[in-house]
Amino acid sequence: MTRTSPPTGSAPGPRRPGASRTATRRAASWRLGAGAAAAALLAAVCPATAVAAPDTAPVPRLAWATCGDGFECATARVPLDHDDPRGAGIDLSVIRHPADDPAHRIGSLFYNPGGPAVPGTAALPVMLDRFPEEVRKRFDIVSFDPRGTGGSAPVRCFDDPADEQALLAGTAAGYPEDADQQSAWVTAYQRLARQCAARNPDLLPHVSTANVARDMDLLRRAVGDRRLTYLGTSYGSYLGAAYAGLFPDRVRAVILDSAPDPVAWSTGHGGQAATTGALLRNGSDLAAGRVLDAFLDQCAQVGSGACAFSAGTAAATRARYDELLRRLRVRPVAVGGATFTAGAAVEATILSLYAANPVPGFLGTGWTGLGATLQTLWAATEAPAAPSAPLPPVLHRSPDQALAVACSDSADPPARADYPALAASARARSGEVGPYFAWADERCADWPARDRDRYDGPWNHPTARPILVVANTGDPAMPYEGSRAMARSLARAQLLTVDGYGHTVLANPSDCAARHEARYLIDGVLPAPGTVCAPDHRPFGG
Numbered sequence: 001m002t003r004t005s006p007p008t009g010s011a012p013g014p015r016r017p018g019a020s021r022t023a024t025r026r027a028a029s030w031r032l033g034a035g036a037a038a039a040a041l042l043a044a045v046c047p048a049t050a051v052a053a054p055d056t057a058p059v060p061r062l063a064w065a066t067c068g069d070g071f072e073c074a075t076a077r078v079p080l081d082h083d084d085p086r087g088a089g090i091d092l093s094v095i096r097h098p099a100d101d102p103a104h105r106i107g108s109l110f111y112n113p114g115g116p117a118v119p120g121t122a123a124l125p126v127m128l129d130r131f132p133e134e135v136r137k138r139f140d141i142v143s144f145d146p147r148g149t150g151g152s153a154p155v156r157c158f159d160d161p162a163d164e165q166a167l168l169a170g171t172a173a174g175y176p177e178d179a180d181q182q183s184a185w186v187t188a189y190q191r192l193a194r195q196c197a198a199r200n201p202d203l204l205p206h207v208s209t210a211n212v213a214r215d216m217d218l219l220r221r222a223v224g225d226r227r228l229t230y231l232g233t234s235y236g237s238y239l240g241a242a243y244a245g246l247f248p249d250r251v252r253a254v255i256l257d258s259a260p261d262p263v264a265w266s267t268g269h270g271g272q273a274a275t276t277g278a279l280l281r282n283g284s285d286l287a288a289g290r291v292l293d294a295f296l297d298q299c300a301q302v303g304s305g306a307c308a309f310s311a312g313t314a315a316a317t318r319a320r321y322d323e324l325l326r327r328l329r330v331r332p333v334a335v336g337g338a339t340f341t342a343g344a345a346v347e348a349t350i351l352s353l354y355a356a357n358p359v360p361g362f363l364g365t366g367w368t369g370l371g372a373t374l375q376t377l378w379a380a381t382e383a384p385a386a387p388s389a390p391l392p393p394v395l396h397r398s399p400d401q402a403l404a405v406a407c408s409d410s411a412d413p414p415a416r417a418d419y420p421a422l423a424a425s426a427r428a429r430s431g432e433v434g435p436y437f438a439w440a441d442e443r444c445a446d447w448p449a450r451d452r453d454r455y456d457g458p459w460n461h462p463t464a465r466p467i468l469v470v471a472n473t474g475d476p477a478m479p480y481e482g483s484r485a486m487a488r489s490l491a492r493a494q495l496l497t498v499d500g501y502g503h504t505v506l507a508n509p510s511d512c513a514a515r516h517e518a519r520y521l522i523d524g525v526l527p528a529p530g531t532v533c534a535p536d537h538r539p540f541g542g
Helices: 021-039 120-130 133-138 161-168 179-199 209-222 235-246 262-266 278-282 284-302 314-330 342-352 366-382 400-406 419-442 480-489 511-523
Strands: 072-079 089-097 107-112 139-144 228-233 251-257 333-335 338-340 467-474 493-501
Touching: 072 209, 089 120, 089 209, 107 120, 107 209, 107 235, 120 139, 133 139, 133 511, 139 209, 161 179, 179 400, 179 419, 209 228, 209 235, 228 235, 228 511, 235 251, 235 262, 235 467, 235 480, 251 511, 262 278, 262 480, 278 284, 278 419, 284 314, 284 342, 284 366, 284 419, 284 467, 314 342, 314 366, 314 419, 333 366, 338 342, 342 366, 342 419, 467 480, 467 511, 480 493, 493 511
Parallel strands: 107 139, 107 228, 228 251, 251 467, 467 493
Antiparallel strands: 072 089, 089 139, 333 338
């Protein structure tokens, strides 16, 4: 697949008076999709010990101004280094949607869409309508671009994005396979790491999730809330867990939607970090493999009328997918302006599994759309022609900002580790999706910056109020087992299960889960232990 790199930090600025929500959604859609991709891509370096910063930093002053379609935007000044709270500062871009029923307003609900590095100023307008109506009435919903991303002191590794595009153009889409591709991959990401370090020497050591959590605590104080009310999806759930570890007495209500195992994600269990990357430790490859199998089985079951790639039986449809990848390894095809290799097809498959049904502004067109995509590629391998169905967008955005955060948070094997062997092991246990996650981990193997104030736990500090963990059983990016591990790791937490597919419950709605979330956010009432909800819609429009 041909790589493209939108300009780093090109998220729409938070102060754009008169911008419509529709325009904002169009501008934001690729970022939210790419952020969902990044949620399944990244991990990084070595452990450190983090503590909460003392309350000595000046509380930011938020001068809210209208920025289109009912939103208000502001800039918040926070310390670059929270150990030096009155030293150099950076500006954060902040956005909010005021409560629809201000007479009954409870406070502010902070939202992080994940990624890492998805700008909240872009994501909130896209996802606002996914929040329960009663929550939108009672809370100002607030988001921000985390430090190093979007409009908040963004990490920029190249003056001209075309230079970065040229650097990464020689890397395989999805993941490298043969020795030459693997060598090109390693060399490109080594050069990217050196370039980022040279261009951002002061910023890179301070962009860990823990420092984003410290920023969020200053924003909590800035909006006047005594305790934090928060919803984080995907990587945003890890941010919420880090906040709870750093500021346990300041938790009012925190929802972690589709969480990783926090120990697996940060340091690994025992000596895992020396031999296994964070995504493989977290079982992201296993989750994607299971959901891919479920997609192929259900594609066969619903037939070609609902899933164009169906071969009639589950066994035949799985075999057809394997044959498609074999053909693409022999001869890639050019379709819809992009070149699809086997790795590119695997990447498109994984990302398209995130939304079981179409989600406006979100990545993918649902499982029906994935079936059409695979059928288009299948037909192209037989007789290359114009596509008969829309293909997923090319999502190879600049990785600088996501790597800068992820490589500060997770311990991974060093560059000298045998990543080809890790990829082979991942393929053996999780199928064709496995190498994608192993080589995603490798991107951080040479990352030069380490945040001494990152947070590696403990994760079981008793919080002022209990935390709600929410997860789909068939999540292809953050496995359901990770959310169970998160709920067990926290001192006061409960798991709400949705028996459905897709990455995050917010993007794959369940009215049942939304009712429980609203009651928890508004009244502090948790669902009964063991509660299981159904999604609003099953895949393929069921």
